[in-house]
Amino acid sequence: DSGVTQTPKHLITATGQRVTLRCSPRSGDLSVYWYQQSLDQGLQFLIQYYNGEERAKGNILERFSAQQFPDLHSELNLSSLELGDSALYFCASSVEETQYFGPGTRLLVL
Amino acid sequence: GESVGLHLPTLSVQEGDNSIINCAYSNSASDYFIWYKQESGKGPQFIIDIRSNMDKRQGQRVTVLLNKTVKHLSLQIAATQPGDSAVYFCAEISNYNQGGKLIFGQGTELSVKP
Numbered sequence: 001d002s003g004v005t006q007t008p009k010h011l012i013t014a015t016g017q018r019v020t021l022r023c024s025p026r027s028g029d030l031s032v033y034w035y036q037q038s039l040d041q042g043l044q045f046l047i048q049y050y051n052g053e054e055r056a057k058g059n060i061l062e063r064f065s066a067q068q069f070p071d072l073h074s075e076l077n078l079s080s081l082e083l084g085d086s087a088l089y090f091c092a093s094s095v096e097e098t099q100y101f102g103p104g105t106r107l108l109v110l
Numbered sequence: 111g112e113s114v115g116l117h118l119p120t121l122s123v124q125e126g127d128n129s130i131i132n133c134a135y136s137n138s139a140s141d142y143f144i145w146y147k148q149e150s151g152k153g154p155q156f157i158i159d160i161r162s163n164m165d166k167r168q169g170q171r172v173t174v175l176l177n178k179t180v181k182h183l184s185l186q187i188a189a190t191q192p193g194d195s196a197v198y199f200c201a202e203i204s205n206y207n208q209g210g211k212l213i214f215g216q217g218t219e220l221s222v223k224p
Binding site for chain 1: 152201209211217
């Protein structure tokens, strides 16, 4: 157990819908990262937050957004969902370079 | 461009043998490397890391070797066990002060035969 928690574990929704994924980092970790894992793209970095502020951005679509709250938990919002958004979404947290991953949310868009 | 790739997509070893998983990276500015293990249905699990100012680092049954000359990284697992069966990813970070974005390789699936 890495200490990073994610909810929900599974999510099934329809195209055009909006969902919110939640992440709680390890105690004391100020950085939160979001990654997408799909069969054809592998693990791709989406976005990083540090102590509430956006720190780095990767290949995140404009339909996706994230935020980190004062209690350091983070949410990833995915809107106007498409079939191709079906994937595993992982959150990770860190103090310094080493990132510890949560169990992921499996999103299926039908 | 940035890329981290693995030479072999699958590796099959006998229980008790040593395993070697390889990874090539292209960004010579990368200064930190991590190996992760991912079991089916789970998130990546940290195994071992190494900084670019080191050539070798050892953990419990695992060793990571870094060859900066040829931009190559390897993970050695001693006395491989069935519980080691998983997909192994190498990942790199460059310019950590500008953000901790991890760039992952495609992964190698390790299968351990009893």
